[in-house]
């Protein structure tokens with residue numbers, strides 16, 4: 001009775017909060033006191049609050065049929081239906097559910113038998129709480145990973161996006177970006193950190209926003225740029241402080257971790273974090289706990305952590321500038337946002353989008369653009385990526401007076417480009433200087449078509465513009481080229 005009342009109260013409290021993990025954890029034991037103490041320990045020490053209970057082993061299969069359970073913690077010695085019998089049934093009917101045995105029996109033979117029957121792990125009830133919670137957390141992480149893989153496979157195979165509206169403000173038609181979106185949808189429910197990599201200006205902050213919206217968390221998205229924060233300011237910003245924690249701390253202050261409770265904490269420029277601050281962040285992620293400055297009472301983190309960097313973290317880690325353990329923890333879920341020069345097909349779309357945005361902001365009409373503009377842009381490397389394109393368009397629009405958009409701003413930017421347009425590490429295309437025998441006149445056309453398609457990353461409309469021909473004409477030439485090749 002007391003237990004029921006306690007569970008009711010707990011469930012009411014929990015219903016207002018984000019549940020972790022995404023799937024339910026079912027505790028099966030005929031001892032109410034053990035169920036209660038294990039629940040409390042799981043919640044306090046592991047932050048696990050998506051919990052179901054069953055004192056009567058006969059109800060378990062019905063519960064599994066009704067509730068979204070992903071992990072069962074199972075006692076062995078129970079009246080009516082033994083844990084061993086139940087283990088066999090669960091493994092047979094629900095092979096995707098992980099079962100951990102938590103039993104009073106400290107017998108190697110029993111443990112080996114349970115593992116042989118399909119149990120994920122075996123713990124003796126008298127095990128240290130730390131070890132038990134650690135084992136359960138590992139099982140949850142591996143279940144989460146398995147479910148995400150399943151989800152990802154499904155999405156990639158169907159090539160679907162479940163919630164395309166969330167990505168509506170990320171203008172793109174690039175396949176690579178679409179895969180990024182599918183991946184983000186697949187990991188949306190995970191509580192593990194997400195690492196967003198990509199050059200400056202590629203849209204990492206927009207991606208962080210999408211991750212937060214996809215997660216359906218009801219708390220806020222709190223963004224912190226950690227570049228240039230010294231170690232004390234970093235700790236104070238994230239963890240907050242108690243009144244009197246240091247000279248001048250005349251009021252207690254909640255840190256960003258607390259402000260992001262129930263939501264997402266986005267740490268930008270994580271590659272610039274000092275080694276001392278990296279240790280602090282690692283502890284927060286590993287233990288799920290932190291101490292506000294001047295306090296000896298730990299607080300639990302209730303936010304999902306998303307980090308971003310324009311650095312290549314793997315290189316930084318190899319150079320000893322970034323901790324290996326933190327790097328591995330952060331890259332559990334990793335997305336790489338491609339630079340604009342690898343998705344040139346997005347340039348016309350982005351140009352149109354920013355022209356409309358700038359026109360609205362500057363209260364001007366959307367201008368006509370010269371045919372030359374998309375070609376100029378397609379031949380530019382965009383070291384500053386989309387931010388640079390946006391700034392160029394806004395700059396041009398602020399100077400724009402006549403009906404036609406002036407090319408001046410764009411020409412100036414292009415004039416500053418030093419290197420020719422080639423991908424790094426790629427074979428430089430120097431068609432004639434290296435050739436002992438010149439190609440025939442009719443072969444040059446084919447060479448140009450191949451180069452234009454390469455530069456336009458197989459985007460036919462863009463390649464056609466580079467060549468100064470129509471898209472159907474290019475398509476015809478490509479088909480002919482293909483046919484000639486297959487004859488050869």
Ligand SMILES: Nc1ncnc2c1ncn2[C@@H]1O[C@H](COP(=O)(O)OP(=O)(O)OP(=O)(O)O)[C@@H](O)[C@H]1O
Pocket residue numbers: 169170171172198199200201202203204205206207268309310353386387390
């Ligand atoms: N696909 C896109 N569609 C529309 N706007 C975009 C897109 N990608 C980026 N932007 C815009 O470009 C600018 C730069 O984006 P953002 O700040 O997200 O880049 P970032 O990768 O976080 O850069 P940094 O590493 O410098 O922090 C912003 O104004 C953003 O709104």
